[in-house]
Each structure stands twice: as C-alpha cells, then as structure tokens.
Amino acid sequence: MTSLRSALLGLCLASVGFTAYGQIKIGQTTGVTGAVAATVKESSLGAQLYLDATNAKGGVNGEKIELITLDDKFDTKLAAANARELIEQRGVLALFMTRGTPHTEGIIPILDQHGVPLVAPSTGAMVLHQPLKKHVFNVRATYQREAERAITHLAATGVNRIGVVHVDDSFGADGLEGTQKGLTASKLTAIAISKFDRSKPDFSQIAPAMAKLSPQAVMVIGSGTAVVDAIRALKAAGSGAQFVTLSNNASGGFIKLLGDDARGVIVSQVLPQSQNYALVQEAATLAKTRDILEVSPAMLEGFASAKVLVEALRRAGPKPTREKLQSALENLGKFDLGGLILTFTPTDHTGLDFADLSIISASGKFRR
Template identity: 30%
Template structure:
C-alpha cells in the first residue's frame, strides 16, 4: 500500500516538474540571432576611409563584449559581435547591413557609425523590422518612433546641443552678435536649427552671419574671413574634426578673439586642437556628457579607474587619451543593460521595448547628474550636457548640467 502511494506522489511530483519545465520553456522567446547560449549582434564601422579615426569605437565595443563573455555573458548567453567595415560609404553600408541581417542572421544592428551610413540603411532596417539601435551619430532624425519605430540614437542629438549653447548665451550674453560656421549636411543643419530654436524670437537679430562648407573642401579660409568681417563677437563652429581644426587656426591667424563655441564632436585635443595650435584654441567653449580621462579632475574617480582597468585588460593597445574609447565603453554598457532587461524574451520587438524603457540609467564614465531616460515616445536617451572650457592644455567643466530637450514629436 505504502509503495503505491509513494509511487503516486512521485508521479504527481514528476507531472508537476514536467509542467514547470514546459512553462519555463514557454517563457523563453527567441527571434533569429538569439538562442539559449548566444546573442548575435551586428555592427558597421568605418575601419577605413575618411572617418577611420572613429574605428576605435568598434574595437572598444568588441573588447567590452569580450569582458561580458569572460564574466559569464548576459543571463547565461554569450555575445557574438560581428563588425564590418563600410569605409564611411553609404552604398557599402547598405551591402554590410544586408549581409548582417540576411546572411549572418544577427538579432539586431548596434552602433552603426555616421549620419550618411545610417541614413542609407534607415528604411531597410525599419521595413525588415530589425532594430537599428543606439546609432553612432547625433542627427535628430533617429528619435522618430512614430515613423521609424526600429531606430534609436544614443548620444545627445545635435539640436539638443544647439539649444544648450543658446540657453547659455541668452543667460550670459543676451546682446551677442553671432556668426555661424556649419557643415552643409544633415548634422550641420540640425545644429543650426537647435541654436535658432533655442534663441527663439531673438535668433534673427542675434545671428548676424552664417557660412557653410563641404566636408570635401580643401580650405575654409574664405568662409572664416567673411564671418570675421561681419562684426560678430561670438563664433560657432559646427564642423567635422578637420574643418574645425582649420577654422580654429584661421580665427587665430586673423587675430580675431570672439567668444568661440565648438561642436562636441570636434573636441579631441589630439585630433583637433593640437593641429589647430593649442594657443589658438585657448578659451574655446564646448559641451560634454562623458568624463574626460585626460582631465585632472577625474584622476581618482572610481568610474574612470574602472575604465582604465578595462582598457589594460581587454584593449591594451587602445589609446587611453582618446575619448572615443570612453564613448564606446559607455554605449556598450547601455546595450548590456537593455539585454539584461530583456531576460529570456529575446525577440526584436522586446529589444526595442526595453530600449524604450530605460529609467535613470547611467554609466560610471558619464558625468555626474547625467542620466539615460527613454519611453515609447522618447527615443532620445541623453539630453543633458555640461559646458566646458579649454585652457590651452585641457578641458575644464563649469556651470550646471543643462537640459536641451527637443520636442518628442518630430515632423519631417
């Protein structure tokens, strides 16, 4: 009798266990590119061509995922990071995106770099319903969940940056006469729009001159001379690193001393300010949202030390003076947070859902007080920056963290 009842109990236990197992199995959801053991992530970087100085970002991200894998992966799954070169060429970007989605069958594409490349694959990714996540460009069009629900930016967008400078000028120099130098593309137009929107009804009165240039222009001297001759006392340079270096040098040669604002993408001391002449760059104002490892203020900072230890172990030949390596680290940490939030539901839909549900997330290398927040109708993760000034040797932060939110409903 006893044996029979024991057998009944063990059968019941077995049935219960089997039910639990099927439930657990039912909770796991995968799309192509995810399994019990692996998450496949695609990436496109300019490892060659005119923007190859940014390639270190892809290398830092690969190194960070190596670290995550060495520590056991995400919810037990290892990351397989597949990164291709597009040489900063839009047709090549399309080819690499197709290869990643259709041949490699990645779950999503993360941190493809550059406005032209991301613009080229924008429609393809959304038609295919494959996440184009945390793109490495600040164009404002990546925050348009209504029309492009599968695309999201990461860094502060160029319009936010323009608004932040406008706020500072209105507070401190309401009578400024502004000359604007900008790159004739989406990025440049976005920045000028942010500045104008931030200045509001004073924009037409305050902006006395503006000149654009093409990234391929060998020289920008004629534009800078014309802006100097406008009688402006405040100068904005919204240009890629090479154009910015040329502008800073020419302003110096003219003996012109305006209040000088420089785009956040061109603040590299090694890549922009040294070639322009450090003396010429003295007093320039820009903005930051990440800690600069060359700034003595962070010498004993725990977050920067953690990043340095990561560089030593996982990317030893990486340059610790290059802020792009801090950027790659912070954005990879954000990606890992999204994947952790996904749990065992690794569908493309859930990845976008979790990316749009980040609450006060911060990386240890982000400036204190700057938080990442997203929602289903807010695809702009970082909208705060702090101003900084160059003293001839290093950048120094000043003032409070400023928010430059752009309207969350975008029109095109």
Template identity: 35%
Template structure:
C-alpha cells in the first residue's frame, strides 16, 4: 500500500509539473508578451504595432478565440534600448508568465533578448522589426535561434535590391550613412557585400548614434565625396536630419533607405523635402486592397487611410502567431507551437507567404522598392 501511494504521489507530481509547464495558458486565455518602444524617438513605431495587434486580438476573441481561449497582450515599453528590452523580456517570462512573445523591435534589442533571455528560456518569439543576420542563423549554429521566427525579409535582401537598382542606373559613387548598432552594422555589411559583387566599395561611410540626430560630422564626411547616392541605414528622425543637412550643404544625391525607417513617419518629419527618397519595403503595398491580407487589414482598421507598412507588418506577425496557435490544437504547449511554426513551410497569409523548417527561421525574402512622391504619397 505504501508503494502504491508513493507511485500515485509521483504520478500526481509529474502531472502537476506538466500542467505547471503550460505557462501563460489557462482554460480561458492565452497570455502573449511584447516589448517595443512606446516612448522616445521610436515610440510611434511601437505604438502603431501595439494598436494593430490589440485590434486583431479583439477580432479573434470576438469570433470565439482560439479553441475557446481568448488572447491577451501584455506590452512593455523598452524605448528602443537593449538593456530595457532584455529586462522587459525577463519580466514578461518570469513575472508576467507569458506563453509566447510577439513583435519585438530592433536588431540589437532583439538579439540581446534572444541570447540572454527567451532563447535560453525556450519561449518562442514571432516577428521582429529587424532584418539582422543574427536573428536568422540556423538553430544548428545557434540553439537560441530555435525560438526566433522572422516574418520579414533580411537586411541583406533589402540592400541587394537597393544596390542592384542603383548600379543598374549607372551609379558608381555610393556612400553609406548608418546607425551605430546592430541594425546599422547589419545594413552596412549588406551594402558592402552587394557592392563587392559589382566590383565597387562605398565611396564614404559615416555613422550616427542610436536615438540621436547628431549628424553634423556624418554630413561633412559624406559631402566630401559628392556622392551620386547615399544609402541610409537609419530611422526616421536621423534620416530626416541627415537629408536636411546634406541639402543645406548643397548635396543632392539620390537618397535610399531601408524599411525600418517608416515611410509615413519620414514624410511627417520632412514634409515636401521627402520627395524622391527611395525606400525598400518588406511588406506588400498596404493600400493595394486586391491582396486578401491587405483587404483584411483595412477591415480591421476601419479607416484604410490610417494604413502603414509597419501596421501591416504587425498584422502579419499577429496572423502568423494566431495561425500557429490554432494549428497546435487544444493541448497547447510552447514546443507544440514551435513544431507548428516549423511545419508552416509555405504559409499563405493572403497574398504574402512565410516559411519555416527545423533549420530555417528566415520567414520571407519579399522586397519591394518604393519612392516618396508629391504630397508624401508612397509610389511603387
């Protein structure tokens, strides 16, 4: 009898551990965590993302949720700073007890959070506003990457499209202005690698610190070479400050920049001065409602005029997570979520596809080139 009791106790303890392992999941809810900038220069990016994700979660919940469970979002402000992103990720996992993570922002913050927190804790993150290679390594090369699922193309994909376009126009004097962090360095590496394929090197390289607009020295360094084009691997405020100062210095190169700049925010900063700036995009045109995903995004917003590339990307991230949770079934675990994501090898979100496998976390290679036209319109 004593042995039977001991076996029963051991069995109950094991079952209790299994139940306890379903962190962030109850009979009625699934708790999702998010860390992104909601304040500071990059605050508008995070706020747009959070608004769209909350709206989509409400839509899912009003339709009955996922297997009877309602989605909840717990979002923390990291100000686009790596140490805060790491601290937030740790708090979301250890104190808030979230099931999974969604929509991180920035290369350095996300890479630090992955390697220091969520990769070690084996908590999946779906989507990051980053094209850094550090987040796209095979899990065979970095086991922490097993829990990172990208939804957008890489910076290498974006810089390839930009460089090929400029070279096709006959440009040979191409400079680079980049943000001094993981984002900027990854973009710079991509530009250098692509130029090398065309037997070129950057004619000048200059930098700016993250969350600042101290561009004076960069303008001096780049203006010296009178570039035909400048590829900016920077966000909207630094990009706007750089363009203004370059034009004051009577420099009129073709300015190109990468998708994280946020086209609508760049237009807000520069007004008519934004005209002619080229931007690579990693999402479909968010005003083209012939695509089912864009059409559904417009319905979610209620006012298509508020559409943005970043908002559409947040919608795509949330859809990937929801589809994977739904595919994982009623008995939801983090490992089942990882397996479900890995089985989505050519997953159609409605005209935009993502794909993963056991050793591939890249998600997408889609890149489109756009230009800012008159009145701040984004033209393809």
C-alpha cells in the first residue's frame, strides 16, 4: 500500500506540475553531446547565468528554479523519450530550450497530452510558429527570416551565383524555403541545391559537384559538425565561395570547430551584439562575475530565453501549476527584454522578430 500511495503521489505531481520542496522544476532535453554540443554548451551557460542570478536573489516568489537537463545526443527519438520522462516521471512544470527542429516537432504531442508549456525552443522552424502551437512559446526569430535576410544581403552586394547545401530533414527544408524567398525577392535562382543525410553526412560527391559550378556564395543549412565538414569539403574541392550559415551555429564553439576555416564565414543572428542594448549589457555584467569576458550569440540566446521563463514564472504567482504558467505566457503581452520587445498573446507565440548578419573575423570573433 505504501508503494502504491507513493506511485499515485508521483503521478499526481507529474500530471499537474506542482513544485516541491521550495523548488520550481523545469525540464530540458538537448544535445549535450553529439553534433550540436559546442553550441548547446554556450546557450545553456547563458541560461544558467540568469537562472543562478535569479536564485541568488531568492528565486521566484520565494522558490528556487531547478533546471533538469537530459542529454538526447541530438537524436529525435531520445529527445521524445527524455521529454516524456521529464514530464511524466520528474513532474517538471515546463520544458525549456529544446534543441533541433524535428526533435521539437516530436515533442509537441507530449506537450499537448499533458498541458505542458515549452519555453524558448532553440530552433527557428516556421512549423513552430504557423499554425499556432498552443504549448510552444518561441523567443527567437524564424530561420526563414534569417535565410531570406542573408540572401538579399548577398544579392545587394552583387553576388548572383548562389548554391545551397542543406540537411535532409524538416530544419533543412525550412531553411531552404527561406533561402528561396530571398532568391525570389532578388530575382535569382540557385545554381544548384544539394541535400545531405542528417545522421551520416557525406560531402564526397556534393562538394566537387558544387565547386565545379564556381558559386560566389554557398548557403550551408545544417548543424554543428555537419556544417564544418561541408565547408571544409567545399574548400578542399577548390571552392573559393563565400560561406553562409544560420544562427543555430552562432557560437564560439562553432568557430573553434572550424579553426582556420572560420575566417569570413557569414553567420546570421537572432539577437543583437551591440552594447547599446540593455540586454547585452546585463548579460555581459553577469558573465564577468564568472570570469567570462565575452558573451557569444549562443550565450545571449540562452540568457534571453531564461529571462522570458523567469518573467512568466513571476506572473504565474506562488506555487505555479502548468495551467497557471500557460496562462501567464499567453498573457505576457509586450515584455521589454532590454531594448528588444517580445510579444506573446493567446494567438501569437512568435516572440521576437530580430534578424541580422555577422561575419567571423580573423581573430575568431563575430563581427557585424
């Protein structure tokens, strides 16, 4: 009977998402190891900076925030399994900063089943914006906006021979659609479009074929090590193209992986880097307390995401439930992150619309 009562209590806590022992439990499944580990490390550090600072001041409504992170190794099936464990067994109040487009898509039915909000998925997939996903609250802009912005910028500088290499999954298709929008707006057509397998990227045939066409620029849509391998393969095949990739690779770890091949690569951004923004100043100040001298774009995304989560928890009130947090998020309205206005309403969970471009300098830094 004691075991039965314990099991029932656990199920009750998991179903309604109550906090326990003065802590608010938030769950995260992400690629701590695997292809995106370098960027995940930085975005998680940025989030933890803000969460730790919040906890140091007494938490939210007197309760500390506990972030429970499970490694899904950037595997879609493991991401879904982790989400189910976090929700059904660990009783988390919400999920936070999942990583990857197909990974997050696979989690949505679990969110809907249990009424669990997901705050700030680390993906800009349009499918998470339109049509509205009731339990998904995006912070960053869409990949399509980023890709379109990058292509129109290239066209404006006189680049008209553009190739595309993209991963063969929903993320790749989404980025390709944004790229096509930019090409159409610039009255251009891609000289070639090639796709690669997500689980086993192979550029042995793609790279020589693309290089042979002498593109002025190549948009590479993929994640982490796959993009690094694609750029190196294209260079080895003799391509002197300008390489462009999206903000999912906007981390110092990505630059480190590229090594000597990093210089001149264009990376789109979904948050500003200028100290003119109070958000950037706030993140930099907290980072210095950890002896971190520079906040990378990935760190800033994590920081901003945590700031949105904490504000929603505050508005959900003491002893928040999943339902109260969902309501707080839907009615957040206009929230100033620090020079950037994020908006959530019951019919709009898009968040921010900021998109810009950066280039990796000779010193290995992102520069506008």
